[in-house]
Amino acid sequence: MDERIKQYINTPIPAPLPDDGFAPGDAQECGEPVLDITGRNGRIRYDASYWKAEVPGALTHCYVRAGVYDRLCAALSLLPREYSFLIYDTLRPLRVQQALYDDYYEKMRVQHPDASPEELESITDEFVAVPKMNRLRPSSHQSGGAVDLTLCCGGQTLDMGTVFDEFAPVAHTDYFERQGMDEKIRNNRRLLYHVMREAGFTNYESEWWHYDWGDHSWARRKHCGALYTFSDMSGLR
Numbered sequence: 001m002d003e004r005i006k007q008y009i010n011t012p013i014p015a016p017l018p019d020d021g022f023a024p025g026d027a028q029e030c031g032e033p034v035l036d037i038t039g040r041n042g043r044i045r046y047d048a049s050y051w052k053a054e055v056p057g058a059l060t061h062c063y064v065r066a067g068v069y070d071r072l073c074a075a076l077s078l079l080p081r082e083y084s085f086l087i088y089d090t091l092r093p094l095r096v097q098q099a100l101y102d103d104y105y106e107k108m109r110v111q112h113p114d115a116s117p118e119e120l121e122s123i124t125d126e127f128v129a130v131p132k133m134n135r136l137r138p139s140s141h142q143s144g145g146a147v148d149l150t151l152c153c154g155g156q157t158l159d160m161g162t163v164f165d166e167f168a169p170v171a172h173t174d175y176f177e178r179q180g181m182d183e184k185i186r187n188n189r190r191l192l193y194h195v196m197r198e199a200g201f202t203n204y205e206s207e208w209w210h211y212d213w214g215d216h217s218w219a220r221r222k223h224c225g226a227l228y229t230f231s232d233m234s235g236l237r
Helices: 004-009 066-077 093-112 117-125 183-198 218-224
Strands: 034-036 045-048 062-066 084-089 148-153 211-212
Touching: 004 062, 004 183, 034 066, 034 093, 062 066, 066 183, 148 183, 211 218
Parallel strands: 045 084
Antiparallel strands: 034 062, 084 148, 148 211
């Protein structure tokens, strides 16, 4: 086994830190372009998951900020050539966010019939952010700084314990760190987590597949200013 991989899978994913209340202000746009990276790198494939699921407004191409693409390449450089990324989702139009939010909110309303609207919004927001237009403080997927992905080896996706967008505690990144859990899944999650972190990304702890760079989620965890404002999606397909 490659020594670097051995180091990654032997290093536990840390438990989430408690919220310390730090909140980044308005993003100071750094001017990085949004890139269409569909087919740009043979080790990065795009699944177009929401377009396949016929979510209204979903994009057929994979768009990220230039800095995100650079760091995806940096993360891959830490791994042997047989490893690659499969990207599920990146830049997300507001219409898509609204459709995802409405669908999950309705599921939670059925599961929690006694919950108030405020409680349902809080439950829903753990996995699907409230759709809103804020150019200086956009949601992660509206900035071009967020990427939902998994790791592949030999072209096959590694077992991460859940499918993409399985909104349940088992999707929490550190879930398989518990004693007695499946070690293969735990090691796969560790490998993805540590190569992405070493490349500069932060992880959203409720979703093993979600990583950020330059957006407000990243800035909150890094205690710095966000680099990306709302990305203009006019003309994108």
